[in-house]
Amino acid sequence: MKSFNGKALFLDRNDINTDEIIPARYLTEITKEALKPYLLEDLSLPGFDSREDVAGKAVIVTRENFGCGSSREHAPWALEVNGINVVIAESFARIFRQNMYNCGMFAIELPKETIAHLFDKYAGKETQITVDVDGNKIILSAGEGTEEIPFSVGGFDKTLVVEGGWVGYADKNY
Amino acid sequence: MGKTLAEKIFDAHRVDMPFPDTHVLKLDRVFCHEITTPIAITDLMARGLDRVFDPEKIKVVIDHVTPAKDSKTAEQGKILRDWARRQDIKDFFDIGRNGVCHAIFPEKGFVRPGFTVIMGDSHTCTHGAFGAFAAGVGTTDLEVGILKGVCAFHFPKTIKVVLEGTMREGVYAKDVILHVIQQLTVNGATNMVIEFTGPVVDAMSMEARMTLCNMAIEAGGTSGVCYPDMTTVEYLWDFIKEEYPSKEAALEDYSQWVSDEDAEYEKVLKIDVSDLEPMVTFGYKPDQVKPVREMEGEKLDQIYIGSCTNGRIEDLRVAAQVLKGQKVSDDVRAIVSPATPNVYKQALKEGIIEIFQDAGFCVTNPTCGACLGMSNGVLAEGEVCASTTNRNFNGRMGKGGMVHLMSPATAAASAIAGKIANSPLYKG
Incomplete structure (x- = not known):
C-alpha cells in the first residue's frame, strides 16, 4: 500500500483538466519517472508556480470535476512520481478517478460544503493531511489541534488501494 | 421496468x-x-x-x-x-x-x-x-x-438526448453536439451514458452519429450511444454479409440493442434543432459555446480540419464545398488531415484534395495531428486556431495557444475570411 499523508496543496478551481495536469507534449515519455518535472505545468491558476508549489506536497485539495478530459493515466502517474497519492475534491471525472484507484491511489470525494470548509480553514496555511485507510477518514492539522472528516469509499476502490492496484487483483481473480 | x-x-x-x-x-x-x-x-x-x-x-x-x-x-x-x-x-x-x-x-x-x-x-x-x-x-x-x-x-445511468425538428441547411452534427454540451455542461454526464435519439439522429449518417458520440466525453459521459438501424446495417454490410442472409435479418438481430420504451433515465433532454445556428466555442472549456454569428471577426492564426470528430469524408466534402474556387486568407495558415487512408483516397478521387491544395491548405497524412499539440500543427504562444477537433483546453494545441471548436463548414469559411466566419452554406 502507498503512503497517504503529508503536506497539502490547495488548487482553488473547478474543472482542472488532464492537459493541465500533464500536457500532451510529454506523453512521448515511456517511463513514469520522466513525467516528474512537468506536473501541473500548464495549470491556469493565478499565482501558481508548478515547480515551487508542488515540491514537498503529498495531497491535493481541489474543487469540482478534477481530471476532466483525456484518459491519460500519465496524470495520476505524474502525481505519483511527485509523491502525491491522494486527491480530495468535490467531484472527479470518471476516467481520472478510476485511474487513481487502479494505481492504488486515493481520489476522495467530499461534499461541496466540506470542500469549502477545507479551503476556508486551511488554504494558505501549512496543512498536514493523513488518510486513515481503515477508519475511512482524513485527519487534518495546521498548527494546533486536528480535525477528522469521514469519507465514503466503495468496496472495490478500497480493495484496489489496499492490494496496490487493479492489475494484480484482476490477474488473481479473472 | x-x-x-x-x-x-x-x-x-x-x-x-x-x-x-x-x-x-x-x-x-x-x-x-x-x-x-x-x-x-x-x-x-x-x-x-x-x-x-x-x-x-x-x-x-x-x-x-x-x-x-x-x-x-x-x-x-x-x-x-x-x-x-x-x-x-x-x-x-x-x-x-x-x-x-x-x-x-x-x-x-x-x-x-x-x-x-x-x-x-x-x-x-x-x-x-x-x-x-x-x-x-x-x-x-x-x-x-x-x-x-x-x-x-460502475452501473451507468443514462441521459437521453432527443433531437427533434429539422436542421437548417449549413448546420451539422458538430453544431448539434456543441449545443448539447453547452446544455449538459462539462460534467453534466459524468458516470453516465448519453443516448442520442429522435428523428434528427435517425436521419443522420454513421459519420454524423460518430461526431455526436465522439464528444460525449466532453460532457463527462462514459459512452455516447445511438440505436442501430438500417443506416448502421448498410455501413457494416460488407463486413457482416456472411453472417446474415439479408440486411433485414441483420436489422432484426440488431434491434435487440435499443432501449425499452419504459426504461428509466437519469434525465431526458429534448432539443428542437430547427432554430439551431452554427456554433463555436469561445473559452477553454467545451461547454463555453456561442452562435458563430456572435463570434464573427475574431482573430485567427491557424485553421485545422481533421481528427476523430470531423476528419471523415463527409466533413472533407462539406469543407471542399465551401473552399471550391476560394483562397485561404493571407492572415492565416490552414491544415487538413484526412482521418484515414480511405478518406484520403476517396477525397483524391472526388477532387477534394485538389480543392484544398488550390485553396492553399497543407494536406497532411492521416493522423491525430494538431488536435493535441504533440505532433504537427502546434500553435505558438498567443496564437489562435479554428479547429474541427473536440477539445479547447488551455494549451491543448501548444503551450499558450487557444482553440475554437467548430464544424468543418465554419472552419473552411473562417480559413477564407482569415477570421471566424459563418459559412455561405448556412442561409440563416
Missing part, C-alpha cells in the same frame, strides 16, 4: 460483481494506440505476463504521432509494433496503413451493435454510434483488458 441500451449490454457481458455496483464486463474489443499502450506492454512484461487474452479482439494502430517525429515517438511505435507481431495481432495498422483510431476502426467494421469496447483514449465513446458501449479508459484498465479481456465499471 424496462432497460436502457447500456443496461442490456451490461447484462449480456457481466462476468462478475465482486462488490455492489462493480460490474466486471467481458470485452468484445480492446483497441490500442501508441501513446497509452506501450507502458501497459512494458508493465505486463515486467510482471512476467506478456500475453493477450485474444489477438483477434485486439486492434492496434499508430495514430497520434505518425510518422515518428523523434526518437521517443519512434520507440513508442517500436514497442507497439514488436508487441503486435509477438502476440500475433493481425489487425495492426502501421505507418502507411494507419489512420485516426476512432475513424479507421469503424471503417474496418470492427464495432458492432451490442459490443463492449475499451481503449486508452477518452474519445472511445465515438464507437457508441454503432449501438455499442464504448468507454475510454486509462493504461491500467487497458492493461487488464489486454491480459484478461475484462474491465470493471
Whole structure:
C-alpha cells in the first residue's frame, strides 16, 4: 500500500483538466519517472508556480470535476512520481478517478460544503493531511489541534488501494 | 421496468460483481494506440505476463504521432509494433496503413451493435454510434483488458438526448453536439451514458452519429450511444454479409440493442434543432459555446480540419464545398488531415484534395495531428486556431495557444475570411 499523508496543496478551481495536469507534449515519455518535472505545468491558476508549489506536497485539495478530459493515466502517474497519492475534491471525472484507484491511489470525494470548509480553514496555511485507510477518514492539522472528516469509499476502490492496484487483483481473480 | 441500451449490454457481458455496483464486463474489443499502450506492454512484461487474452479482439494502430517525429515517438511505435507481431495481432495498422483510431476502426467494421469496447483514449465513446458501449479508459484498465479481456465499471445511468425538428441547411452534427454540451455542461454526464435519439439522429449518417458520440466525453459521459438501424446495417454490410442472409435479418438481430420504451433515465433532454445556428466555442472549456454569428471577426492564426470528430469524408466534402474556387486568407495558415487512408483516397478521387491544395491548405497524412499539440500543427504562444477537433483546453494545441471548436463548414469559411466566419452554406 502507498503512503497517504503529508503536506497539502490547495488548487482553488473547478474543472482542472488532464492537459493541465500533464500536457500532451510529454506523453512521448515511456517511463513514469520522466513525467516528474512537468506536473501541473500548464495549470491556469493565478499565482501558481508548478515547480515551487508542488515540491514537498503529498495531497491535493481541489474543487469540482478534477481530471476532466483525456484518459491519460500519465496524470495520476505524474502525481505519483511527485509523491502525491491522494486527491480530495468535490467531484472527479470518471476516467481520472478510476485511474487513481487502479494505481492504488486515493481520489476522495467530499461534499461541496466540506470542500469549502477545507479551503476556508486551511488554504494558505501549512496543512498536514493523513488518510486513515481503515477508519475511512482524513485527519487534518495546521498548527494546533486536528480535525477528522469521514469519507465514503466503495468496496472495490478500497480493495484496489489496499492490494496496490487493479492489475494484480484482476490477474488473481479473472 | 424496462432497460436502457447500456443496461442490456451490461447484462449480456457481466462476468462478475465482486462488490455492489462493480460490474466486471467481458470485452468484445480492446483497441490500442501508441501513446497509452506501450507502458501497459512494458508493465505486463515486467510482471512476467506478456500475453493477450485474444489477438483477434485486439486492434492496434499508430495514430497520434505518425510518422515518428523523434526518437521517443519512434520507440513508442517500436514497442507497439514488436508487441503486435509477438502476440500475433493481425489487425495492426502501421505507418502507411494507419489512420485516426476512432475513424479507421469503424471503417474496418470492427464495432458492432451490442459490443463492449475499451481503449486508452477518452474519445472511445465515438464507437457508441454503432449501438455499442464504448468507454475510454486509462493504461491500467487497458492493461487488464489486454491480459484478461475484462474491465470493471460502475452501473451507468443514462441521459437521453432527443433531437427533434429539422436542421437548417449549413448546420451539422458538430453544431448539434456543441449545443448539447453547452446544455449538459462539462460534467453534466459524468458516470453516465448519453443516448442520442429522435428523428434528427435517425436521419443522420454513421459519420454524423460518430461526431455526436465522439464528444460525449466532453460532457463527462462514459459512452455516447445511438440505436442501430438500417443506416448502421448498410455501413457494416460488407463486413457482416456472411453472417446474415439479408440486411433485414441483420436489422432484426440488431434491434435487440435499443432501449425499452419504459426504461428509466437519469434525465431526458429534448432539443428542437430547427432554430439551431452554427456554433463555436469561445473559452477553454467545451461547454463555453456561442452562435458563430456572435463570434464573427475574431482573430485567427491557424485553421485545422481533421481528427476523430470531423476528419471523415463527409466533413472533407462539406469543407471542399465551401473552399471550391476560394483562397485561404493571407492572415492565416490552414491544415487538413484526412482521418484515414480511405478518406484520403476517396477525397483524391472526388477532387477534394485538389480543392484544398488550390485553396492553399497543407494536406497532411492521416493522423491525430494538431488536435493535441504533440505532433504537427502546434500553435505558438498567443496564437489562435479554428479547429474541427473536440477539445479547447488551455494549451491543448501548444503551450499558450487557444482553440475554437467548430464544424468543418465554419472552419473552411473562417480559413477564407482569415477570421471566424459563418459559412455561405448556412442561409440563416
